[in-house]
Amino acid sequence: MTDAVIDYAAVFQVLPGMVALLTPELVYADANEAYLLSAGRTREQVIGRYLFDVFPDNPDDPGASGMRNLSASLLRVVATGERDAMALQRYDVQSTERPGEWEERYWSPVNAPLFGPDGSVALVVHRVEEVTQLIKARDSSDSSRTPVLEAELYTRARELQEVNERLRQAHAREREVALALQKAMLPAPADVGHHRAAVRYRPAVGTLNVCGDWYDLVDLPGDRIGVSVGDVVGHGLHAAGVMGLLRSALSAASRVADGPAKALDVLGLYARSVDGAESTTAVEISIDWDSHTLAYSSAGHPPAALLHAYGGVEFLDRATDPPLGARPEHVPRPQAATAFAEGDTLVLYTDGLIERRGEDIDAGLARLARSLTRHRAADLEPLADALLFDLLPPQGATDDTALVIVRL
Known part of the structure; x- marks a missing residue:
């Protein structure tokens, strides 16, 4: 089989993993069936819409940081043209069947650039693996450990975020000194x-x-x-x-x-x-x-x-x-x-x-x-x-x- 006869649009739709394509303005250009199914959204509810209009943070959780962390990763990919693998994220999703109710969800995202003919980032490939069941299954194996495990999970995520932020600040300082x-x-x-x-x-x-x-x-x-x-x-x-x-x-x-x-x-x-x-x-x-x-x-x-x-x-x-x-x-x-x-x-x-x-x-x-x-x-x-x-x-x-x- 040659490239000329491969229907890449069809391949994209049947990929077993969750994948979405975002513009540099973070608007959905496309999403495969696995992404829509796991996110609980139809194509009409997603394509052409701003990412965080579709998936905002849980307003009832003052500590929600999923939107901020994901936005920083995606914009970093657009600015640098480099792949960015994120730490495990808790990012609650509003139920489509019960509006106003938010489901606790855990995700492992990886964001990568797709370059256009002029060499600039034309799209961001947003691949997500949901690990909610894995986290909950682990927690349920010892219900007395659930609060501890959740605390450990958040602690590790925060530590990774802090390390990433310190590295970003160090690179920014070095860049300023080098430019001067x-x-x-x-x-x-x-x-x-x-x-x-x-x-x-x-x-x-x-x-x-x-x-x-x-x-x-x-x-x-x-x-x-x-x-x-x-x-x-x-x-x-x-x-x-x-x-x-x-x-x-x-x-x-x-x-x-x-x-x-x-x-x-x-x-x-x-x-x-x-x-x-x-x-x-x-x-x-x-x-x-x-x-x-x-x-x-x-x-x-x-x-x-x-x-x-x-x-x-x-x-x-x-x-x-x-x-x-x-x-x-x-x-x-x-x-x-x-x-x-x-x-x-x-x-x-x-x-x-x-x-x-x-x-x-x-x-x-x-x-x-x-x-x-x-x-x-x-x-x-x-x-x-x-x-x-x-x-x-x-x-x-x-x-x-x-x-x-x-x-x-």
């Missing part, structure tokens, strides 16, 4: 010499994949400047520290090396002594206004884009080599050059701008080219804002994005 460190190390937005540039940095949403991106602009002898962007694998304080070391090293190398390829050669040799620098990507471009030439070299980085004044977009992809540390032995990196005309625009960026999960990079490059062509008449600052608006997911990207635009 990164901001201090990156150059302030400014033109280079008498040439105009616009820069942007957007951190990833949530606590993951932040603080490894950098950009740099340096004056070079003659009427030249060097522009670079890079992306360190990893996140948090360590990635921010590695980023600072590599950015400073490339900035110094670009001032003395004979061209971008030699500068990346020096950076690659230096990166071997920096823990966490392996697999870093970077691109270095030297802009020479006297010869109207761009010389460039890339270490595994997405290609810079040259927006011509007439509207065409050229990707600088003729001097691409593996990322830093990808080869066991040192091999000189390639370098290429291309001409530019007055009024052209050079755009460098990191992969957060174009890459989406489950999508070929060519689709992201095509989006970038269309956006550049559409906004080619815009000035630099509006152009930078327009690119971010067009290309980043509305709810925020799951990876850092650095962007540098230079008017040639």
Whole structure:
């Protein structure tokens, strides 16, 4: 049997476990038969409705926390794109046969993201296993132990929730410190010499994949400047520290090396002594206004884009080599050059701008080219804002994005 003849909608409905599909706004998009049967709801009572309108907390239980805990888990999945397994939850359900009466129920939920074509979370898969009978059967085996077992159950659940909250707060503090460190190390937005540039940095949403991106602009002898962007694998304080070391090293190398390829050669040799620098990507471009030439070299980085004044977009992809540390032995990196005309625009960026999960990079490059062509008449600052608006997911990207635009 091939994928083409499998009726996945039918498979979804007959899955033996309870599964519902929720939009990022926590509205039911679908639910299988097992879910509806166990929840005691019809399809018409569920589909298209907000989750917590269908299943609110028990108003007679002031300690009810199921709605708050489930909401936090689902929104965390939407924000981070990561699977989230919840601790055992008591979540009472109102009886459909006896309105106003609430049935004591226990659930073991797991929430996972389903990504859309643009790489953002399109749906949340909400899988639930009901363990009410298991809990009650265990309790009934020794009725004298029932209050104790229930107390133990709630104690363990609260302990897990407290641990999760402390971890979340610790990640949030680390993210804030790392972002502050990164901001201090990156150059302030400014033109280079008498040439105009616009820069942007957007951190990833949530606590993951932040603080490894950098950009740099340096004056070079003659009427030249060097522009670079890079992306360190990893996140948090360590990635921010590695980023600072590599950015400073490339900035110094670009001032003395004979061209971008030699500068990346020096950076690659230096990166071997920096823990966490392996697999870093970077691109270095030297802009020479006297010869109207761009010389460039890339270490595994997405290609810079040259927006011509007439509207065409050229990707600088003729001097691409593996990322830093990808080869066991040192091999000189390639370098290429291309001409530019007055009024052209050079755009460098990191992969957060174009890459989406489950999508070929060519689709992201095509989006970038269309956006550049559409906004080619815009000035630099509006152009930078327009690119971010067009290309980043509305709810925020799951990876850092650095962007540098230079008017040639």
